[in-house]
Ligand SMILES: Nc1ncnc2c1ncn2[C@@H]1O[C@H](COP(=O)(O)OP(=O)(O)OP(=O)(O)O)[C@@H](O)[C@H]1O
């Protein structure tokens with residue numbers, strides 16, 4: 001059985017009285033894509049931000065590569081990266097300048113080669129020297145994805161990475177992510193509100209609701225468990241309970 | 243601390259300045275305008291030279307040195323605001339970057355800023371008002387270094403407040419420093435303050451620098467005591483503020499504010 005790269009135990013986050021993430025445990029194995037599914041406010045983004053060290057958990061532990069995030073922040077963060085439609089990159093810099101800064105931040109050597117590679121992979125040639133302010137939202141998403149894979153992470157956290165992409169680019173992006181996973185043996189944690197994408201991308205799915213895991217397994221297993229032939233129907237069934 | 247991460251941040255901000263007119267104006271135009279206004283005031287005051295000896299040397303010198311403190315503070319605070327405006331904080335702090343490296347980079351940037359602004363002001367003072375700041379002599383070096391550190395302290399304080407209280411605190415980036423101006427005794431000697439305020443001012447390193455500057459210009463005495471006080475107080479306050487910044491940073495991570503500043 002492949003080793004687990006990420007181990008989360010009893011992860012809990014309370015903001016004052018409100019519990020956003022409630023005793024969540026899971027692991028991500030080497031090369032695995034784990035889907036995080038759940039209605040708005042379920043705690044997906046909060047979970048990811050705890051894994052990125054941006055929010056301190058109230059309780060529970062996060063281990064990656066066998067190290068505790070609380071005590072090995074620098075080592076762990078250097079080997080992971082993330083992308084989301086919610087983040088942005090400095091507008092006044094060109095695409096290449098932005099990528100250069102990220103590469104330097106993560107201590108890459110031979111930066112121009114890394115940038116050329118990622119620009120080619122994500123088909124960004126036509127806007128690589130453009131100022132970031134002038135990018136369309138789809139191009140912006142590609143740039144934030146580029147910054148995420150540029151640093152050759154071992155785990156990639158993707159919070160709704162395809163939310164603003166047109167179907168063609170979204171399809172290419174999924175293809176690319178699977179390709180990166182195949183060639184680099186990368187693990188991923190993935191959120192999306194697109195059920196078909198979830199089904200296509202994830203090896204395994206965790207369903208979160210009100211901060212708790214309500215069900216998990218492969219898409220097939222989950223659909224069978226709820227007697228549905230479609231993940232969307234499972235989602236509706238769970239989300240509308242109580 | 244890793245140098246490459248500090249270099250990355252510095253480069254990011256230098257790229258920013260290269261392509262932005264308002265940001266260049268901040269360095270070249272506003273300080274120049276400041277100097278022009280004060281230059282005219284000094285010319286006017288020169289008519290009373292008899293009653294107020296050395297007024298010219300005081301005013302322009304004080305203005306240029308005050309700007310050193312102000313720009314040093316801004317170098318830190320505005321760099322942080324730039325990251326908020328660019329929604330870049332998440333990218334930075336989900337990377338291996340440490341808060342201390344972030345501060346180191348903004349301090350380096352503030353030195354760039356101070357240097358650029360000072361060159362503009364010193365040259366303009368010389369060309370338009372035949373005023374030579376270097377009259378202060380070699381004492382200028384420890385004075386300027388102390389003012390830079392005093393500016394950093396206020397900059398780190400302001401940055402912590404903005405991080406903690408968000409957008410509403412943004413105006414502090416421009417206003418905070420003026421809270422300290424009355425007790426910095428930039429344009430007047432400390433003895434004009436009421437006695438209780440003098441006590442407060444003596445706890446302010448900048449006041450020691452400006453008092454020291456007046457001593458030198460009056461050729462009254464060596465400003466050694468003032469320099470010693472300024473340096474000691476500066477080191478103490480800077481250490482406290484850096485500690486407080488780290489503390490605020492961890493509170494923000496606890497409350498999930500880091501990912502929301504500026505929203
Ligand atoms: N800093 C914070 N302070 C207080 N409450 C917060 C904070 N961050 C998130 N929350 C709350 O925690 C809950 C979970 O939010 P989160 O963003 O993790 O949901 P999500 O699953 O990502 O939802 P979506 O699908 O809408 O992106 C929400 O109710 C949200 O209001």
Ligand SMILES: [Mg+2]
Nearest residue numbers: 044045046159
């Ligand atoms: Mg979310």
